Amino acid sequence: MNKLTGDVKGRRVAMVCGVPMDVENCPVRDVMDNIGGKWNSLMILSLADGALRFSELRRLIPDISQRMLTQTLRDLQRDGYISRTVFPTQPPSVEYALTDLGRSLLGLLKHFVDWSVANHGAIRSARGVYDAAS
Amino acid sequence: MNKLTGDVKGRRVAMVCGVPMDVENCPVRDVMDNIGGKWNSLMILSLADGALRFSELRRLIPDISQRMLTQTLRDLQRDGYISRTVFPTQPPSVEYALTDLGRSLLGLLKHFVDWSVANHGAIRSARGVYDAAS
DNA sequence: AGTTGATGGTCTCTTTTTGAGACTTGCTCT
DNA sequence: AGAGCAAGTCTCAAAAAGAGACCATCAACT
Numbered sequence: 638m639n640k641l642t643g644d645v646k647g648r649r650v651a652m653v654c655g656v657p658m659d660v661e662n663c664p665v666r667d668v669m670d671n672i673g674g675k676w677n678s679l680m681i682l683s684l685a686d687g688a689l690r691f692s693e694l695r696r697l698i699p700d701i702s703q704r705m706l707t708q709t710l711r712d713l714q715r716d717g718y719i720s721r722t723v724f725p726t727q728p729p730s731v732e733y734a735l736t737d738l739g740r741s742l743l744g745l746l747k748h749f750v751d752w753s754v755a756n757h758g759a760i761r762s763a764r765g766v767y768d769a770a771s
Numbered sequence: 772m773n774k775l776t777g778d779v780k781g782r783r784v785a786m787v788c789g790v791p792m793d794v795e796n797c798p799v800r801d802v803m804d805n806i807g808g809k810w811n812s813l814m815i816l817s818l819a820d821g822a823l824r825f826s827e828l829r830r831l832i833p834d835i836s837q838r839m840l841t842q843t844l845r846d847l848q849r850d851g852y853i854s855r856t857v858f859p860t861q862p863p864s865v866e867y868a869l870t871d872l873g874r875s876l877l878g879l880l881k882h883f884v885d886w887s888v889a890n891h892g893a894i895r896s897a898r899g900v901y902d903a904a905s
Numbered sequence: 906a907g908t909t910g911a912t913g914g915t916c917t918c919t920t921t922t923t924g925a926g927a928c929t930t931g932c933t934c935t
Numbered sequence: 936a937g938a939g940c941a942a943g944t945c946t947c948a949a950a951a952a953g954a955g956a957c958c959a960t961c962a963a964c965t
Binding site: 824825826829837838840841857860861862863864865 | 911912913914915916
């Protein structure tokens, strides 16, 4: 059985699968914050088949506000998942594409998509049971 | 090349990896909402080694508020990832454990943990580059 | 017999995040 | 001249998250 807590710099923190779930220094939380955000993973999946422009993404995901689209793209760019290239056309066009890191994450996300499709029914029915009981 | 949009019940929606990213009927969004939440995946990982009680979870993850702990557990229970068992002790104790569905998701999450640890450095450095430039 | 601590929560209040939608600047098309 | 597109920004309202007090019940100390 795994140890569930450990000491990091004197503070007692949760250990999960051998990784400290420390608030400040946790790789998993760093990644989860990105794939976890409401739009982040959807964005990476949307860029799976190639680069897209701002307005193409907006049309592709109609229920995202422009504000969140901008912010999501910035966040993903900051963490190195996507690149942003401005072309000096008139008006300037901006293209977003996955980086190597982004494509690497995409590999994981695809497993998620498969899992989701396979288990969607189970989740829906669990939800139904729970809602009926309460 | 994959088609990026398709029609679902007359509405035009994004298609990603062959799955409609439709707002109302999207398996991926349903799952992402759960693993995506700030605490959800951490909770499932915390239960990886066996059942835990409410207060054990609270101690294990010191930076979660009781309010969010309750809510996260309810959400995960509702979707069938964890079970909640009340023991008639005095005072009553409550045990949370992964269901089969939860353990199945755990399998995926572990790949995430591995990926996170492996790529944490790249993310941190991308972030540093971005922050220095802006 | 009174205080303390544990149990598993709920309630309220404040702060942070998100969403909806108007507005911008420069250029092209009609 | 008027409309529309490019890639956003700005403001304000709504929703979600966090902090922390509070609850009832029981056991163990003092």
